[in-house]
Amino acid sequence: MNGTAVFLVLCFGLTCRLAAHGPGKDSDFAGRRVLFIGVDGCRADALQAAMERGLAPQLKMMCESEAGLFTRKLYAGGELGAPTHQPTVSGPGWSSLLTGVWANQHGVTNNRFIGARFQTYAHFMRRIKEVQPHAFCASFADWPPIHDFIADGSRLGDVEFLDVKFTRAPDAARHFVDNPEKDIEVRDAAIETLKGGNPDVMFVYFGQVDEVGHGAIDSRASFSPDSTLYLNAISHVDSHIGELLRAMRARPKFKEENWLVLITTDHGGRGNSHGGDSDEERNIWLAANGARLAREKLQNQPTPQTALVPMIYEHLGIQSRPEWTPAPPPVAEKSAPAPAK
8 A cells, every 4th residue: 555545544544533432431332442463473382482581571461460361272274174274374364363264264275365255254344334334443554465355355345444444565675674664653553543543443463573484584583482583573563562552551531441452363383484284383372351251261272263253243242143154155076087098
C-alpha cells in the first residue's frame, strides 16, 4: 500500500472514530474489547527461553498476572493425516488465525493465496461487522498479504469492514533489513488508535522475528532458542507489546472496560526455514490475559490455532452463525495414472 492509500484509510478510520462509541462501557459490546497481537515465526521454546532469561519481561509480567496465561499447547498445521493438514507457513497460518478455519475450508496452502475462499470463510472482523455494523475494527501489519489478500479478499464488493487498516511493507530488495523499523511504525500507529480512538477489536502484527529466523536480516541467526540474534528480535517485539499494553491500560476509562488480550504466532521453525511437520514448526504458544479464559483447558489440552476466533466471538458475546463456517468443499479425487503404453 502506498503512502496515499495509507493516509486515506487512516482518514476513513479517523472519521469513524468521531462517530464511534466512547470509552469504558459505551459500546455495542458493553465495554468488552479485544487486542489480538501476532508475532510471526516465533518458536515456542525460544519465547519461553526469552522470558526465563529476562529478555521478554512484558510478556512474562502479563502472563503471570492474575488474569494472565501462557501455554505451549497451541498447534499450527492442522491435523496430521487429515484433510485439515496444512503447511506451517504464513499464508495458511494467518488465514487460519484470522478466519478460524483450516486450509481445507479457507483454501490457502501457500503464500501465493491461490484458491483462497475468503468470501465464504471470511476474516473474523467482517463477521463482527455483520453482527454490529457500528463496531470499531482496526488492523495494523507489516506483512502486506494480511490486508491485501485476507482482509481485502473477505470484503463484500467494495464495502470496507476495517475502520483503520495500516500497512507497512518492508523492502524485499534490501532483504527485509528494515523490518524492525516497520514494526516500530506498526506499533506507533496502533498506540495512536488506542489513545485517540475507542476500538472494539484490534489486530496488530509484527514481522521481524520471522525475518531474523530466516537469516534475512543477519545470516548468523536461526529459528532457535540458542540463537542470540533470534532471542533479541523476540525481545524487541516484547518491548513493543509492552508499550501497547501500557497504552491500553492508560485509556481514560480502562477500569470500566473488559479487555481480552491474545498474543500468538503462526508457526515455529527449524534452522532458517519452516513449512514442515516437526514439533519445532507445529507446536506454538498463546500468551493471554482475560477474566474468563479457559485456563485449565488451554494449559493442559492441545488446542488448534483456529480456536482463537471463537474465543474472540465468545468474549464479545457474538453467536457464530452456521453460514460462517459451512462444510468444506469435497476433496477432488486423484485420477489413476494412465496405463503405460
